[in-house]
Amino acid sequence: MFTGIVEEIGVIRQIRRGAHSSVLTIGADTVLSDLKIGDSVAVNGVCLTATSLGSDSFTADVMHETLRRSSLGSLAPGSRVNLERAMAANGRFGGHIVSGHIDGTGRIASTRRDDNAVWYTVETPAPLLRYIVEKGSITIDGISLTVATVEQDRFSVSVIPHTAQVTILGEKGPGDTVNLETDIIGKYVEKLLQPAPEPTGSRGVTLEFLAENGF
Structure with missing residues (x-):
């Protein structure tokens, strides 16, 4: 979970493009201070997972669905991006509840x-x-x-x-x-x-159901 309070601006160092996916290498400073492989980082609001760490950068995979729904596919080396680490349990909630799942x-x-x-x-x-x-x-x-x-x-x-x-x-x-x-x-x-769907074969509670069961 994130708060929408951007911590720093990172820079796209490299993009390795697959048929329907990408691997981003992102130059950063602040977010690297305690980042671990497997941690979540919001990149322009998109929740990505750090897959490797360098002294001044990290990498993250971007899957097909994410490229389709977001603007990450338009990034290029040199593009600047907003970065935010997932909210720490002892942190202040300065923004609002942000999932990092772009609509x-x-x-x-x-x-x-x-x-x-x-x-x-x-x-x-x-x-x-x-x-x-x-x-x-x-x-x-x-x-x-x-x-x-x-x-x-x-x-x-x-x-x-x-x-x-x-x-x-x-x-x-x-x-x-x-x-x-x-x-x-x-x-x-x-x-x-929204009304919950009735189970297959169930009529729910109706007047007929009540009459059949003695009510």
């Missing part, structure tokens, strides 16, 4: 400055937008942000200078693709509100 991608439609902040408007597919609510939480490229406005096919966030400086969001603009993870709580609530 899909969005496209930055526009940016505008508002005094010291920058507004980002992101066009979003309808299946994702249904889980995005005003003043709720959204993860953009692994960054925990608060949704400021929601429209029919897009939403907006306001980003403070510190966030823009310590993440790659400050380097992005109109036309760029970003990874999106919606608030997991909303998805669980929706699932729980």
Whole structure:
């Protein structure tokens, strides 16, 4: 589990591409301090597993499903990426509950400055937008942000200078693709509100069932 508070910006050193997968070598500093093989690292919001460690880098495998759902397939050597280690049990919960399981991608439609902040408007597919609510939480490229406005096919966030400086969001603009993870709580609530499927051959509790059993 992650919090959406980015720890540092890493750099893609090398990409080994397979038919439908990739192996990333990522240059880093802070996240390497206590990283072990098998640990999880969010790379632009995507939960990956460290498969090997170097003095100033680590590697991670990216499977087909992850490439299909995220923007990791568009990375190239030299690309900068947001990095966050999994949350420690004794850490502060500074952002919100982030699983690192990307729901899909969005496209930055526009940016505008508002005094010291920058507004980002992101066009979003309808299946994702249904889980995005005003003043709720959204993860953009692994960054925990608060949704400021929601429209029919897009939403907006306001980003403070510190966030823009310590993440790659400050380097992005109109036309760029970003990874999106919606608030997991909303998805669980929706699932729980759906009626559970009846077992095969079961009619459930009906008036006929009650009458047949003497009620």
